[in-house]
Amino acid sequence: MSEEPKVDRLIDARNTFCPGPLMELIRAIKEAKVGEVIGVLSSDTGSKRDIPLWTSKAGHKLIGIYEKAGYAEIVVQKIK
Amino acid sequence: MSKKIVIVGGGPAGTIVANLLTKKLKKEEASVTVIDKTGRHVYEPGLLYVTLSDQDPKGIVKDEKDILNKKVRLIVDEATKIDTKRKMVEMKSGNRFDYDYLIIATGARLCPEEVPGLKEAAYHFYTVDEALKLKDALEKFDKGKIVIGVGGVPYKCPPAPAEIACFLDYKLRKRKTRDKVEIHYLSPLPRIFPIESVDPIVNKIFEKEGIKYTTFFNVESVDPKRKEVHSLEGETIGYDLLILIPPHRGSKVIEDSGLGDRGGWVPTDRYTLKVKGYDDVYAIGDATDLPISKSGAAAHYEAKVVANNIASEIKGIESRDKYNGKVVCLCDAGNKAIYMIILQSPLVPDGSIVC
Incomplete structure (x- = not known):
């Protein structure tokens, strides 16, 4: 696995379901400046499917999904 | 000496924590003050029924003084600045209130x-x-x-x-x-x-x-x-x-006091509910940056933890409660056979949803 990127903002959304990790990411992306990198910690396995889908649809960049013990760190860069 | 507990905000979070604190603490142990800019308490889940049913708005709006315990002092005024260095809340009227413990329950603002x-x-x-x-x-x-x-x-x-x-x-x-x-x-x-x-x-x-x-x-x-x-x-x-x-943002007083993140939400420890970096300032309800639903139910459970912990500290009891992320949510679809969903979303590891 490549070296993990540095993030400008890290959101710990582990073990949360409502509104959930994707909603937390959308909020952070809206608040971020173009070029900033957001990391989301999620223990919800659905996030590994939903976050890349949304990132692609919204035109941002999925930098990577990094597996940890019991959760994943999903890293996204704001592109526009 | 009696401690001064100041709560900014008289929504569900501020009201519940104030009432719990006055039940747990004697007058000589602490005074409890709630600062609220309207003095009116709106039961917001009822707004759906105002819109689509025959709910009279008068039935979901009460005077804050009528739902607070009589031992709570209510100040109807707008908090304009929270000065955590001087441990003081400044008001629009020019009045100031100093505190030993501050509870931020300023809610969310519609923008x-x-x-x-x-x-x-x-x-x-x-x-x-x-x-x-x-x-x-x-x-x-x-x-x-x-x-x-x-x-x-x-x-x-x-x-x-x-x-x-x-x-x-x-x-x-x-x-x-x-x-x-x-x-x-x-x-x-x-x-x-x-x-x-x-x-x-x-x-x-x-x-x-x-x-x-x-x-x-x-x-x-x-x-x-x-x-x-x-x-x-x-x-x-x-x-x-x-x-x-x-869209929602945190309260203006939070932004004006430099206590919020980019959205004006207060960075809050998810277990202790203390504002990050402070030992004497707590945040509960919609005001926090916690990744849970902004709802009165979350505020209710958070208020219990904060009231217990402040009361224990004042009484010299060592044990502390932790917020476990509990939220209960009822949904009404308006069907003839009204359906309801009850769920809990614990923040603690190994949490599960109960439907």
């Missing part, structure tokens, strides 16, 4: 101006006045397309927009105008309901009742002239009547 076109084009039901305006508009609306969505995340009560879509369907069927009205729901997520395990239940109702929906639709702007909503994902949806929950 329709953050989405271009939203304020002039969209209805919502998150205040009494707006709920009454929407009620009036819906009563006159007998054909066309109603679009329902949220103007931004986070927002209070995540199920509320899906709730009003179902409730509206029920109402229109009762009025026998449902066949002339299209209901179109916009979800910011890849599904209708925020919680994946609950989504199939809500999806089934949408399919059965013919409520249309578009997923991954995060509102970017509204064009009132063309009657169109644009998403940041690049889609456009037309409407005849638009219901959009305005």
Whole structure:
């Protein structure tokens, strides 16, 4: 696995379901400046499917999904 | 010496924590003061019924003094600055209150101006006045397309927009105008309901009742002239009547005091509910940056933890409670056989959802 990127903002959304990790990411992306990198910690396995889908649809960049013990760190860069 | 506990905000969070503290602590142990800018307490879940049912707004608005324990001192004034160095809250009137413990319960603020076109084009039901305006508009609306969505995340009560879509369907069927009205729901997520395990239940109702929906639709702007909503994902949806929950931010006093993050939410420890970096300042309810639903139910459970911990500290008891992320949520779809969903979303490891 490549070296993990540095993030400008890290959101710990582990073990949360409502509104959930994707909603937390959308909020952070809206608040971020173009070029900033957001990391989301999620223990919800659905996030590994939903976050890349949304990132692609919204035109941002999925930098990577990094597996940890019991959760994943999903890293996204704001592109526009 | 008696400790001074100051609570900023008289919503569910501030009211519950104040009442619990006065039950747990004697007068000689602590004084409890609630600062609230209106002095009126609105039971916000009732706004759905003001909009679509015969709920009289008077029944969901009470004087804050009537629901606070008599031992709580209520100050009806606006907090304009929280000075954590001098341990003091400054008021619009010029008065100041110093504290030994501060509880921030300042809630969320509706900011329709953050989405271009939203304020002039969209209805919502998150205040009494707006709920009454929407009620009036819906009563006159007998054909066309109603679009329902949220103007931004986070927002209070995540199920509320899906709730009003179902409730509206029920109402229109009762009025026998449902066949002339299209209901179109916009979800910011890849599904209708925020919680994946609950989504199939809500999806089934949408399919059965013919409520249309578009997923991954995060509102970017509204064009009132063309009657169109644009998403940041690049889609456009037309409407005849638009219901959009305005974007939310943290309270102005939080932003003016430099205590909030970019959204004005207070960085809060998810277990102790202390504001990060402080030992004598707590935050509860919608004001926090915690990744849980902004709802009175979350505030209720958080208030218990903070009241217990402050009371224990004052009494010299060592044990401390931790907030476990509990939230209970009831949803009313307005069907003849009203359905309800109860869920809990623990923040603690190995948490599970109970439906």
